[in-house]
Amino acid sequence: MSRIVGFRLDPYALPLKTPWRTAAGTVRLRHGWLVRVEDEDGGVGLGDQPALLPDQEQGGLETRLRHQGDALLGRSLGEALDWPDLCFGIETALLDLEAQRQGVPLRRLLSPTAEDRVKVNAVAPLDGIVAMAEQGFGIVKVKVGLAPWPAEVAALRRLNLPPGVMLRLDANRAWSRIEAEGFLAAIVDLPIESLEEPLREADITGLASLQSTTPIALAIDESLDQIGVDSLLIDPPVRRLVLKPALLGGLRRTLSVAASARAVGYDIVVTTYIESAIGVAAVANLAAALDPEARMAHGLATSALFVSDVAEPLPIASGVLTLPASPGLGLSLKVSN
Structure with missing residues (x-):
């Protein structure tokens, strides 16, 4: 070799x-x-x-x-x-x-059943959600926990979303248990797909207890490192894990963790760590490998956050990212450094 x-x-x-x-x-x-x-x-x-x-x-x-x-x-x-x-x-x-x-293609090196298209969620502030929905995204992710939760609930209720569009909320560990319970109770009738990281003090017992109070799927993201993968696989406290290969140890490690987590009942979403188009392409290939049925929308539409990038971002239309058919990542750099 x-x-x-x-x-x-x-x-x-x-x-x-x-x-x-x-x-x-x-x-x-x-x-x-x-x-x-x-x-x-x-x-x-x-x-x-x-x-x-x-x-x-x-x-x-x-x-x-x-x-x-x-x-x-x-x-x-x-x-x-x-x-x-x-x-x-x-x-x-x-x-x-x-x-x-x-x-x-890299995705078929990771899994021979990988597909060429991946469902993705949009990322938007509260005042940009409807615009993303009108572009064809079925899932729109929005940060919450940036203002008092009653005000954010009121803002969410004022939205006029197209039928079928769901919101993926991310609180980034903003709330106490009481605040999280209040927020979840107030949005239970809204089209909420999931809520990531609701608790300021995240632990297995507290998350499990909070999940038991709501039909909305709770998700662990940045608390993964603190709690530990092994502990989360013993008795899942929430319904979803959000995996970032850049933090978890690479594409193959993430694929292994995802398989183990699914075996104990988790839904899996993979997401970028706000990296360049090269990193996004790597994570997109992983998403295509671990979710060939396109069961979930993955957090890959982050290239749009940049003014410029090192390579041409992969195309996204109506909430679907299309991967190149060429071998490997299928991307080349715009300029040679």
Whole structure:
């Protein structure tokens, strides 16, 4: 098998159209690193390693990436893919190379049953929900917990949504138990698909108790690391897990966790970590592999948040993302850094 002869890491800084609020802080400029791996046959694989939010200086992560990339030089592609604890961006680049070598899209390297299209949710502020619904998105994600919850309930009730459109709400751990209960009781008759991270103090017991009070699916996202995957698989406290490959340890690790979680009853949504078009393409290929039936809308429509990007984003129309048929990721960079 061909050996790795080149490794390159190029930092990027992508401006956001509007500031993006996360559980870790507000982001205006998204940082990360483009990963390029080259084999002795001239093949080039691409990956994206986004900085940890809230996007502060990540010297430690960059050092880890460089050490790991240098350690793979001279090794076969198979040996490199077996390297323990590969960073997301490096694993993606290696898988891109391997998929190109086999002549298949990355998604079919991950699963032979992967499809070419993935359902996605839109992302919008409260005053932009209707516009996204009118563009054909069946699921629109909106942040809540930014104002007193009664005011947000009133705003949600004022919406005039097209029939069949559902809202995916994300509270980013904004509320106490009492506030979360009040909010959930007040929206139970609205078209709510799920509510992510309602509790400020997230633990298995508290989440399970809150889920028992509502028919709305609760979801765990950023609390996954705090609670731990193994604990969540023993006795699911909520109905859904939101998985970010950039944080979970890569595409293959996420695929494994998703399979285990589904086996105990979870619904699975995969989402980006607000990375470049290269990272979005990697996560989209994963979504196509783990959800060929398109049962869920995944969090992949984040390229629209950027003023500019490192590659042409994958096309999305009426809530469906279409993946390229070419081998590997199927994307190329706009410019060579």
